[in-house]
Amino acid sequence: MVKEFSIPELLCASVLCLFAISTARAADSAATERKNEYNVAIAHADADYKAAKDACKPRQGNDRDVCMQQAKADHVKATEEAKARLKSNTAMADAREDTVDAQYKVAKEKCDALSGDAKDSCIADAKLRYHQ
Secondary structure: OOOOOHHHHHHHHHHHHHHHHHHHHHHHHHHHHHHHHHHHHHHHHHHHHHHHHHHHOOHHHHHHHHHHHHHHHHHHHHHHHHHHHHHOHHHHHHHHHHHHHHHHHHHHHHHHOHHHHHHHHHHHHHHHHHHH
């Protein structure tokens, strides 16, 4: 048996199809826009990282190490946030975790300038602050 559709039913079906097609196109456009924003953010993060590393070059010793670690931490934060914006809320949580890890490495590097109990206390403080 072949079902016959009335004009209003056909028009409604056509409108739903057009809506579905336009929704799919909008989703594709949004995905493309997010990907473009991601690429721009990564390029910006890479440029900032290079500039920050160059700014560290004149420094020496632990001061230079801290500067380089901070530059890397900032780069990790920027790239992870770009990835998170591209993906989902779960990725944003991962970005926060990677950012905390990067900041912990900076804090730990700063402790290298100390010695003895002061260094131990500094490392313990960094662990408490970033890895609770």
